[in-house]
Amino acid sequence: MRLALTGAAALLLTTTGALAQTLTISTYGIAQDGFKKHLYAPFEAQCGCKLVIEVGNSGERVSKLDARKANPEVDVIAFTDFDALDAANKGLTETIDAKKLTNYSKLYEFARDPVGGNKAIGYTYYSTSIAYRSDKVKIDSWADLAKPELKGRVALPNITTSQAPLALFMIDKAVGGKTPDLAAGIDFVGKMKGDVTTFYERGSQLPQLLQQEEIYAAVLGRFGWAGIKKLGMPIAWATPKEGQSGGINVLSLVKGSKNQDLAYKFIDFWLSTEVQTKLAQDLIDSPVNADVKLDDAIAENLTYGADTAKSLSLVPPAQLLEQRKAWVDGWNAKVAR
Amino acid sequence: MNKLLGPALTLPAVTFIAVGFVLPVLILLSEAVTVNGAFSLSPLIGFFRDPGSVEVFWRTIRLSGLVTLTSAVVGYATALAIVDSSPSARGRLIGTLILPLMVSPVARTYAWVVVLGRTGLVNLVVVGLGLSPEPLRLLFTETAVFIGLVQLLLPLMVLSLVSALENIPADVVPAARVLGAGWFTTFFKVTLPLTREGLVIGGTLVFTGALTAYITPAILGGSKVLMLETLLYQRIRVTNDIAAAGVIAIILVVLSITANVLLKRVAGGRSQ
Numbered sequence: 389m390r391l392a393l394t395g396a397a398a399l400l401l402t403t404t405g406a407l408a409q410t411l412t413i414s415t416y417g418i419a420q421d422g423f424k425k426h427l428y429a430p431f432e433a434q435c436g437c438k439l440v441i442e443v444g445n446s447g448e449r450v451s452k453l454d455a456r457k458a459n460p461e462v463d464v465i466a467f468t469d470f471d472a473l474d475a476a477n478k479g480l481t482e483t484i485d486a487k488k489l490t491n492y493s494k495l496y497e498f499a500r501d502p503v504g505g506n507k508a509i510g511y512t513y514y515s516t517s518i519a520y521r522s523d524k525v526k527i528d529s530w531a532d533l534a535k536p537e538l539k540g541r542v543a544l545p546n547i548t549t550s551q552a553p554l555a556l557f558m559i560d561k562a563v564g565g566k567t568p569d570l571a572a573g574i575d576f577v578g579k580m581k582g583d584v585t586t587f588y589e590r591g592s593q594l595p596q597l598l599q600q601e602e603i604y605a606a607v608l609g610r611f612g613w614a615g616i617k618k619l620g621m622p623i624a625w626a627t628p629k630e631g632q633s634g635g636i637n638v639l640s641l642v643k644g645s646k647n648q649d650l651a652y653k654f655i656d657f658w659l660s661t662e663v664q665t666k667l668a669q670d671l672i673d674s675p676v677n678a679d680v681k682l683d684d685a686i687a688e689n690l691t692y693g694a695d696t697a698k699s700l701s702l703v704p705p706a707q708l709l710e711q712r713k714a715w716v717d718g719w720n721a722k723v724a725r
Numbered sequence: 726m727n728k729l730l731g732p733a734l735t736l737p738a739v740t741f742i743a744v745g746f747v748l749p750v751l752i753l754l755s756e757a758v759t760v761n762g763a764f765s766l767s768p769l770i771g772f773f774r775d776p777g778s779v780e781v782f783w784r785t786i787r788l789s790g791l792v793t794l795t796s797a798v799v800g801y802a803t804a805l806a807i808v809d810s811s812p813s814a815r816g817r818l819i820g821t822l823i824l825p826l827m828v829s830p831v832a833r834t835y836a837w838v839v840v841l842g843r844t845g846l847v848n849l850v851v852v853g854l855g856l857s858p859e860p861l862r863l864l865f866t867e868t869a870v871f872i873g874l875v876q877l878l879l880p881l882m883v884l885s886l887v888s889a890l891e892n893i894p895a896d897v898v899p900a901a902r903v904l905g906a907g908w909f910t911t912f913f914k915v916t917l918p919l920t921r922e923g924l925v926i927g928g929t930l931v932f933t934g935a936l937t938a939y940i941t942p943a944i945l946g947g948s949k950v951l952m953l954e955t956l957l958y959q960r961i962r963v964t965n966d967i968a969a970a971g972v973i974a975i976i977l978v979v980l981s982i983t984a985n986v987l988l989k990r991v992a993g994g995r996s997q
Contacts, residue, residue: 445962447962448962540862546947546948548948548959584949585862585864585865586864586865586947586948586949587947587948587949588948589943589947593944596835596838600838600839600842600843600844600845601842601843601844602842602843602864720777724948724951725776725777725780
C-alpha cells in the first residue's frame with residue numbers, strides 16, 4: 389500500500405513536472421543561495437513554474453547566447469550594462485515593454501533604460517572605489533594609488549575583470565587624460581606596475597590579502613566591501629576628489645524566448661520592492677527600486693540612495709564597448725609585460 | 726576467437742576515449758589552424774609574434790624545467806631513503822608522501838598564500854634570522870609559483886623513483902661494492918642507469934604536470950606571472966578567443982610530447 393502511494397506520488401510529481409512551464413535564467417554565479425531563498429523559490433511558488441538557472445561570467449554567457457541564437461535556451465539574462473549593449477547590437481535581445489512591468493515606475497531613473505532603446509533594465513548597481521588602510525596611508529585621489537606608502541602594497545583589478553575599465557577610467561581622469569583610449573591612465577598604471585602587488589582576477593582574494601598585510605589598498609566594487617569590513621581592521625572606503633566610478637547590472641529579454649509572458653513576470657518580481665529589499669538586507673545586491681528603505685547599518689555596506697547614484701562617474705556602456713579593445717591592447721603593451 | 730576477444734574487450738573504452746576525448750580535442754586543435762574555414766598558420770604565427778605571449782611561453786618552459794630538475798634531485802634522495810627503510814616504515818613513508826595529493830589543490834594552494842605571505846611562516850623566519858630587514862615579497866612572484874609546483878609534483882617523482890629503485894636486482898649494488906666501487910661510483914654507474922626509466926616517467930609526469938597546472942600559477946602567480954595554462958584560461962574566459970586558446974593547447978601538447986621524447990633520449994644515450 390505504502391509502495392503504491394509512493395508510486396502514485398512520484399507519478400503525480402512527474403506529471404506536474406512535465407506540465408509546469410520552465411523559465412531559464414542566465415546569471416552570475418555569486419550568492420546563489422541568497423537568490424534561491426529570496427528570488428527563485430518564492431517566484432516558483434507563485435507561478436507554479438520551474439526555473440532553470442545557468443551561471444557564469446557575464447562575457448562568457450553573452451558568447452553562449454550568440455552561439456545559440458538560432459534556438460535560444462535562455463529566456464532572461466542578467467549581465468553588465470556594456471555586455472547588454474553588445475548583445476543588443478548583435479540582435480540577441482528583445483526590446484522591453486515597460487508597460488508590462490508594474491514596478492517600472494519605482495525604479496531610479498538611471499536603471500530604467502541604461503543602454504538605450506529599452507534593451508535592458510537595471511536590477512542592481514554598485515560604486516567602485518579604493519579600500520585602504522587608514523592607519524597607513526591617506527587616499528584623496530585615484531592618483532594616490534602610486535603613493536610611496538603603497539609601494540608593493542596595492543592590488544589593482546586585472547584588465548580581464550569588469551572592475552579594470554572602471555579603475556582605468558578614474559585613474560585616467562585623475563592624471564588629466566584627455567583621450568577616450570585612456571592612454572594617460574594606462575601609462576600611469578604601466579609606470580607603477582612594479583609596485584603593484586598583484587593585478588587580481590578574483591575580488592574574493594582581497595580580504596585575505598588585506599588581512600595578511602600583503603596589501604594596504606585595493607580598487608574594488610562596493611559588493612566586496614562587506615567581506616572587507618568583517619576583518620575588523622582600520623580600513624576605509626575612499627571618496628576620491630575625482631569621484632567614484634561604478635557599474636549597473638541589467639536584465640534583458642532574450643530574442644526568440646518562448647516564455648515571454650513568464651519572463652516579464654520574473655523580471656517584474658525581481659524588481660519588486662519586496663525582493664529588492666530582501667536581497668539588500670542580505671547584502672547581496674544594492675537596490676534600484678526607490679521604494680526600498682534600508683537601515684543605516686545595511687545601507688553602509690551597499691551602494692544606496694538616489695544621491696549616491698547621481699554622484700557616480702559611470703563609464704558610458706557605448707564608450708566602454710567601443711574602446712575596450714584599445715584599452716586591452718594598451719594594457720597588454722604597457723602593463724601586462 | 727581469442728584474437729577477437731582482446732580488441733572486443735577494449736572496444737567500449739576505446740569508443741569512449743575516441744568520442745569523448747580524441748574527437749573534441751581534434752576539433753579544438755583544428756580551430757587553431759583555421760581562419761574563416763580555411764587552413765592557416767596565422768594564429769600560430771601571431772602567438773609567436775606577440776612579445777607578451779612569447780614571454781609567457783619561455784617562462785612556462787623555464788619554470789617547468791626548473792621544477793622537474795629540482796624534483797629529480799630532491800626526489801632521488803627521498804626515494805633512496807624510502808627504499809632503504811624497513812618495509813613497515815616504507816609503507817608509512819609512502820602514505821605520508823601521498824597524503825598531500827589527497828588534499829584539494831585549492832585548499833593546499835591557499836595554504837601557501839598564508840605561508841608565503843608577508844606575515845607568514847617563511848617571512849617570520851627570514852626576518853627573525855635577520856636575513857632581511859623587512860618581509861620579502863614572495864607572493865605573486867615566480868618563486869612562489871616554483872615552490873607551489875615543486876610541492877604539488879614532487880610526490881609523483883618520488884613514487885616513480887621508488888618503484889624504479891625497488892625493481893633493481895637486490896645483489897647489483899653489493900656486487901659493485903665488493904668489486905671495489907665507492908658509493909659515488911656505485912650510484913652513478915649502477916643505480917642511476919638502472920633507474921633511468923623511473924626518472925623518465927617521473928620527469929615526464931612532473932614536467933607535464935607543471936606545464937598544465939592551473940590552480941597553482943593562478944593563485945600564487947596571478948596575472949603578473951602568467952603561464953601558458955593561465956594564459957589559455959584568460960583567452961577563453963575573457964577575450965573568448967578560441968583560436969588563440971587552440972594555439973596554446975597545441976603548444977602544450979607539443980611541449981609535453983617533446984619533453985617525453987627528449988627525456989627518453991637523454992636517459993637512453995647515457996646508458997650506451
